[in-house]
Structures are given as C-alpha cells and as structure tokens.
Amino acid sequence: xxxxxxxxxxxxxxxxxxxxxxxxxxxxxxxxxxxxxxxxxxxxxxxxxxxxxxxxxxxxxxxxxxxxxxxxxxxxxxxxxxxxxxxxxxxxxxxxxxxxxxxxxxxxxxxxxxxxxxxxxxxxxxxxxxxxxxxxxxxxxxxxxxxxxxxxxxxxxxxxxxxxxxxxxxxxxxxxxxxxxxxxxxxxxxxxxxxxxxxxxxxxxxxxxxxxxxxxxxxxxxxxxxxxxxxxxxxxxxxxxxxxxxxxxxxxxxxxxxxxxxxxxxxxxxxxxxxxxxxxxxx
Numbered sequence: 001x002x003x004x005x006x007x008x009x010x011x012x013x014x015x016x017x018x019x020x021x022x023x024x025x026x027x028x029x030x031x032x033x034x035x036x037x038x039x040x041x042x043x044x045x046x047x048x049x050x051x052x053x054x055x056x057x058x059x060x061x062x063x064x065x066x067x068x069x070x071x072x073x074x075x076x077x078x079x080x081x082x083x084x085x086x087x088x089x090x091x092x093x094x095x096x097x098x099x100x101x102x103x104x105x106x107x108x109x110x111x112x113x114x115x116x117x118x119x120x121x122x123x124x125x126x127x128x129x130x131x132x133x134x135x136x137x138x139x140x141x142x143x144x145x146x147x148x149x150x151x152x153x154x155x156x157x158x159x160x161x162x163x164x165x166x167x168x169x170x171x172x173x174x175x176x177x178x179x180x181x182x183x184x185x186x187x188x189x190x191x192x193x194x195x196x197x198x199x200x201x202x203x204x205x206x207x208x209x210x211x212x213x214x215x216x217x218x219x220x221x222x223x224x225x226x227x228x229x230x231x232x233x234x235x236x237x238x239x240x241x242x243x244x245x246x247x248x249x250x251x252x253x254x255x256x257x258x259x260x261x262x263x264x265x266x267x268x269x270x271x272x273x274x275x276x277x278x279x280x281x282x283x
Contacts, residue, residue: 003270005255006277007248008036008076009124009160009192009210009233012064015045017238020064020075023248028073030249034277037065038078038124038160040237041085049085049093054107062119076158076281078122079114080148081107083129083141083162090137097136104144108151115155122281123148124160125192142177149183158188158281160210165193171201187279193235196226203229208280213251215258222263228271231280 007027012020020037027035039061047053058079065077081104089095089103114120126148128141145161152159163170171191178185185206191198194209199221202209211217213232221230232255234248255273258264 002266003274004031004033005252006034006231006273007032007213007234007236007251008034008190008231008277008281009038010035010236010248011038011040011238012061012068013040013044013238014060014064017240019238020068023236023238024068024070024073024075027248027252028070030252032073032248032252033273034074034076034281035068035248036076036078036122036160036233036281037061037068039080041082041088043088044237044239049089049095049103051103051106051110054081054103055110058110058114058120062114065121076121077119078124078158078160079107079111079120080124080126080160081144082125083127083144086137086140086144087129087133097140100137101140101143104140105147108144108147112151112155115151115157120157122158122160122188123152124158124190125162126159127162127192128164130162130164146177146181149178149189150181152188153183153186156188158190160190160192162192165195165198167195167197168201171198171205171207174207175205188281190231190280192233194230196221196224199230200226203227208276212246213254214246215254218254218258219263222258228268228276230272231276232272 042049042053065075069075089100126145187208189207191209199209210231210233
C-alpha cells in the first residue's frame with residue numbers, strides 16, 4: 001500500500017479514555033499518518049461549563065496534540081462549540097439563551113486567538129442540531145456557525161461542521177450562508193458525517209466532507225459510484241465507558257479489507273487518505 005491512512009475527526013479524552021498519546025501510538029502502528037483531534041463538551045471532562053473551563057479544555061487539546069505528534073504522524077488540533085451544547089446549557093445548567101450565545105461567541109474569540117498564534121489548527125465542531133430543538137436554540141447555533149465561518153476565513157484555519165444531514169438542502173443552506181456573510185467557499189470548510197449526495201455537491205461547490213468510516217457506509221458510496229471526493233473519519237469518542245467504539249485504527253483495517261476484496265483500488269484510497277486531507281487540513 002503506497003498511501004497511509006488518515007482520520008481527520010476523533011475526540012481524545014485523557015480524563016475518561018486512552019488519551020491522545022496512546023491513540024496516536026496505536027494509530028501509527030496501524031498505518032495512519034494523520035489524525036484530527038477535536039474537543040468534547042466540558043461535562044465530558046467532568047467540568048462545569050464556563051469560559052474558564054472552555055479555555056482549560058482548549059489548552060488540554062493543544063497539549064494532547066503536541067504529545068501525540070511525531071515525525072511520522074501529524075495531529076491536527078481543533079476546538080469548537082458543538083450545537084448540542086446550546087441545548088444542554090439551557091436545559092441542564094439553566095443558562096439563558098442569550099448567555100449561551102455570548103458564551104459561544106467568547107469561546108470562538110479564544111479559538112481565533114489560538115489559531116492566529118498557530119497553537120490550534122482548526123475549528124470544530126460547530127453547526128446545527130441534527131435533531132428537533134427549539135427555534136431560538138437552532139438560531140443560536142446558526143449564529144455561532146456564522147461567526148466560526150468568519151473566523152475560519154480570517155485565520156485560514158479549517159472548520160468542521162456538524163449539520164443536520166438533509167441531503168442537498170444542507171449544502172445549499174451552507175452555500176447561502178457563505179454568500180450572505182461574504183465568506184468564499186474553500187476546501188477548508190468541511191461537512192462532518194456527509195451523505196453521498198452531500199459529498200458530491202460539496203465538492204462541486206469547492207467544499208470538503210468527511211463520512212463515517214464503517215463498511216456499510218463506505219460500500220454505499222462505492223455502490224453508488226461516488227468519486228473519491230471525501231475523507232473517512234472514525235468519529236471516535238475516547239471514553240472507556242462507551243462500548244463498541246469504532247477506533248481510528250479500524251479505518252485502516254477496513255480499507256485494507258476492501259482492497260483485498262477488490263472493492264476499491266489504491267488510487268481511490270490515496271485520494272481519500274492523502275490528497276483530500278492535504279487540501280482540507282493543511283494550513
């Protein structure tokens with residue numbers, strides 16, 4: 001195999017899981033060359049939600065990335081404000097909607113500073129709830145996404161978006177948002193967990209996408225003759241309390257299996273694992 005594998009989207013957790021260094025070691029042994037580390041919400045690290053603790057989490061993910069990086073494995077470091085955090089802040093912590101919006105904005109200000117300093121490589125996840133929620137919460141999440149898009153363009157840092165996955169309409173809404181706020185389409189704007197039609201449409205608009213690296217989903221792409229215009233991700237959440245985890249190294253074994261079966265060729269795998277991550281994640 002002439003190309004090593006990449007996993008641009010996973011969530012290390014040194015509090016509840018293996019931590020970035022062990023994940024990186026196991027991934028390197030399995031043949032991966034690149035990992036994308038993304039933050040989790042404060043409560044996943046046993047922290048209360050406050051700006052100070054969000055800053056603490058950002059410092060933690062930066063440390064995890066540094067400890068996991070090596071000469072033959074790159075780690076890209078992302079921090080964000082997940083749309084589900086808006087709902088939990090309001091429901092569980094009794095935060096007022098406008099205060100949740102302000103917190104999201106202030107977290108993005110910290111992320112912007114870290115991106116400009118080169119301590120963070122990207123923003124994510126931000127976006128829309130993929131489930132039913134109240135209108136004001138959906139609007140708050142979209143306003144945070146708009147600010148994140150502006151920060152991404154200003155800093156050059158890639159942005160990973162968690163969206164509702166409604167086929168073509170999701171891509172169209174993002175394109176309309178970009179046009180309205182004056183942000184140019186870029187391969188650094190990434191649709192997380194895209195469906196086949198979304199990945200193709202995003203590519204045609206000059207945007208990027210990732211898809212879940214399961215055999216069922218990948219075969220769905222191959223059967224539908226989707227060209228290699230996406231990246232594969234594990235979306236691994238590093239928590240020993242979660243059973244049946246899909247690990248970054250599972251991406252390598254899955255693709256090796258498909259290569260042996262003749263379901264895909266090396267040229268396709270190289271595009272997915274080398275060329276597309278270089279286009280989307282290199283700043």
